[in-house]
Amino acid sequence: MIITERLEHYEKLMRLDKPIGILLLLWPTLWGLWLAAGGMPNWTIVWIFVLGTVLMRSAGCVINDYADRNIDLYVERTKDRPIATGMVSTKEALLLAAGLSLCAFLLILSLNRLTIVLSICALFLAASYPFIKRFFVIPQAYLGIAFSFGIPMAFAAQTDELPIIVWLLMTANLLWVIAYDTEYAMVDKTDDLKIGIKTSAITFGRFDVAGIILCHIIFIGIMVGVGLIQKLGVAYYVGLGTALGLIMYQYHLIHDREPARCFKAFLHNNWVGATVFTGIVLNYIIKITF
Secondary structure, three states: OOHHHEEEEEEHHHHOOOOOHHHHHHHHHHHHHHHHOOOOOOOHHHHHHHHHHHHHHHHHHHHHHHHHHOHHHHHHOOOOOOOOOOOHHHHHHHHHHHHHHHHHHHHHOOOOHHHHHHHHHHHHHHHHHHOOOOOOOOOOHHHHHHHHOOOHHHHHHHHHHHHHHHHHHHHHHHHHHHHHHHHHHHHHHHHHHHOOOOHHHHHHHHHHHHHHHHHHHHHHHHHHHHHHHHOOOOOHHHHHHHHHHHHHHHHHHHHOOHHHHHHHHHHHHHHHHHHHHHHHHHHHHHHHOO
16 A cells, blocks of 8 residues: 555544634643633743644544444444554554654643643543543533543643632533533434443433523523633634524424434534634723724
8 A cells, every 4th residue: 555545544533624723622722721811821831732633633533443442333423444454453443542642741841730731631531531431421521521631731831729710611511411421322323222331312302402402501601601711702602602692593403313413513513613713812802902
């Protein structure tokens, strides 16, 4: 196999051709960086976190496909993944995941000790998540913790502290992750039932749509509380209001549980995260300007 073909398989394995996971992991990290720094983050730290997010999400995808190598062939959406089809060996996959994780860790080494310690916890969560769905009935909650770890790391990097607002943001993001990853799980629900994989879409049963909407609403509610504690302005709440409107549109997409529309709703969460971030940024721009 020529080098370009090998690189294409690695790209597919790392999901670089599908950046939605990077974006969903990045938005809450950016919320944390801007809130921790009062709207003026250290740009070196910002770039470290952006690059680290890309690397760790890529490593997580490789580990996930390694863990699911004997399952993906039986799921319509994943049957053509590189490890499942034998285009990338398990040894290659493990070496790639290790290399990506090492690069991310080297980036973090330039930051303070608290951030480094938290990065080790984040690595453990990312590496263990793919195996959790074998026995945990709501693995989306575990994923939510993993996808929220950029928040305490952001505060640690900027302030060397973990104030109470960190835990509120993590809780809000945890609920948001459960909501959008349940939408994602609804796409594979039929296949997952056949092969015995546990997901929130299966655990929630006929209350899957209600559970998604409830998680989204509580997420917005906690984010309102974050705004009050941080004394954020109108721009932030306009952002949250817009995000709520986007969530209402997602209900329109998922209420009939049609897989293609559920997947569209999952992808749509990128705009929810971006809208919240825009509200935070505009809040500080207005505050600094006026």
